[in-house]
Amino acid sequence: MDGLDALKGKYLEGISGAGDESALEEIRLAALGKKGEISLKMRELGKMDPEQRQATGQALNALKDEIDTALRAKKEALGDAALDARLKTEWLDVTLPGRPRGQGTIHPVSQVTDEVTAIFADMGFAVAEGPQIESDWYNFDALNIAPEHPARQEHDTFFMHRDAGDNRPPHVLRTHTSPVQIRAMQDQGAPIRVIAPGRVYRMDMDQTHAPMFHQIEGLAIDRDLSMANLKWVLEEFLSAFFETRVATRFRASHFPFTEPSAEVDIQCSWVGGQLRIGEGDGWMEVLGSGMVHPHVLRAGGIDPEEWQGFAFGIGIDRLAMLKYGIPDLRAFFESDLRWLRHYGFASLDMPTVHGGLSR
Numbered sequence: 088m089d090g091l092d093a094l095k096g097k098y099l100e101g102i103s104g105a106g107d108e109s110a111l112e113e114i115r116l117a118a119l120g121k122k123g124e125i126s127l128k129m130r131e132l133g134k135m136d137p138e139q140r141q142a143t144g145q146a147l148n149a150l151k152d153e154i155d156t157a158l159r160a161k162k163e164a165l166g167d168a169a170l171d172a173r174l175k176t177e178w179l180d181v182t183l184p185g186r187p188r189g190q191g192t193i194h195p196v197s198q199v200t201d202e203v204t205a206i207f208a209d210m211g212f213a214v215a216e217g218p219q220i221e222s223d224w225y226n227f228d229a230l231n232i233a234p235e236h237p238a239r240q241e242h243d244t245f246f247m248h249r250d251a252g253d254n255r256p257p258h259v260l261r262t263h264t265s266p267v268q269i270r271a272m273q274d275q276g277a278p279i280r281v282i283a284p285g286r287v288y289r290m291d292m293d294q295t296h297a298p299m300f301h302q303i304e305g306l307a308i309d310r311d312l313s314m315a316n317l318k319w320v321l322e323e324f325l326s327a328f329f330e331t332r333v334a335t336r337f338r339a340s341h342f343p344f345t346e347p348s349a350e351v352d353i354q355c356s357w358v359g360g361q362l363r364i365g366e367g368d369g370w371m372e373v374l375g376s377g378m379v380h381p382h383v384l385r386a387g388g389i390d391p392e393e394w395q396g397f398a399f400g401i402g403i404d405r406l407a408m409l410k411y412g413i414p415d416l417r418a419f420f421e422s423d424l425r426w427l428r429h430y431g432f433a434s435l436d437m438p439t440v441h442g443g444l445s446r
């Protein structure tokens with residue numbers, strides 16, 4: 088019996104000191120396994136006399152239970168400790184702020200294009216498009232600009248290179264969006280109501296000129312359109328765009344593709360060096376316009392005896408400079424991130440006539 092106390096001390100101590108489950112299993116086998124110390128002692132019971140057998144049997148069973156219980160408790164404790172350790176290493180702080188992600192902005196040219204498109208869409212104008220590399224027929228001839236016409240030089244045209252000996256007329260980088268007028272007439276026939284936003288190219292570079300810039304062409308053709316319709320449409324447009332009532336002044340002018348032609352000024356004032364549109368008694372030119380020339384209608388396959396219409400061309404970049412107070416056109420195309428962040432627009436604020444054009 089004394090031997091049992093020693094056994095108990097040995098095993099309980101071993102169990103409490105076990106560092107992991109396999110050490111624990113070794114102890115279990117040594118004590119309670121088939122050839123374990125306690126199992127062997129159980130086997131010896133048969134050789135004892137009844138009295139001794141009962142006393143020793145009880146003591147052995149109690150010892151076996153005690154070791155068993157200690158083993159289970161230790162096993163559970165080891166499991167908990169392992170889980171704790173794992174939770175500690177895999178710990179995640181869900182309250183940490185997220186990693187910052189760079190957010191782009193909408194370029195003022197895109198913003199203004201969207202604003203202008205929204206306003207004209209509201210007046211029933213669809214969007215038309217044409218190529219930036221044009222034949223000189225679409226860019227000039229069809230628009231009543233004859234080969235020797237000074238406008239070809241005035242436009243400071245970029246001509247596409249042709250091989251020596253190739254005498255076909257060169258293609259050009261379109262100098263204005265007016266060739267889209269011809270393409271729209273050819274594609275759709277009359278009546279027409281379209282605007283054509285896009286890039287145009289001229290050899291020119293200073294604070295208010297870049298070799299690539301943007302225009303929006305407008306074209307309306309119907310059975311009895313007049314300058315009155317043109318004036319109304321432009322005043323509606325300019326007032327919606329500048330978000331204030333804007334008076335216009337039509338000045339007689341000349342474009343080969345319109346007759347009569349007019350340059351359109353908007354009312355403005357300069358107060359303390361600040362431009363205010365729609366007030367005061369100053370005028371500033373913003374666009375060219377006129378009634379589509381019969382030659383141009385014919386070039387587009389439309390009979391000028393039956394149809395007439397008006398056209399206009401506006402500089403998008405210039406509109407952006409005026410509306411958003413941007414002083415230098417060249418910066419538009421330098422991709423300077425500080426400039427883009429400063430003058431850019433939030434990407435989810437799509438301009439609409441009902442929801443507001445700008446924020």
Ligand code: PHE
Binds near residue numbers: 263345376399
């Ligand atoms: N195409 C002309 C320009 O670029 C503008 C314009 C368009 C004028 C339509 C009249 C009619 O200067």
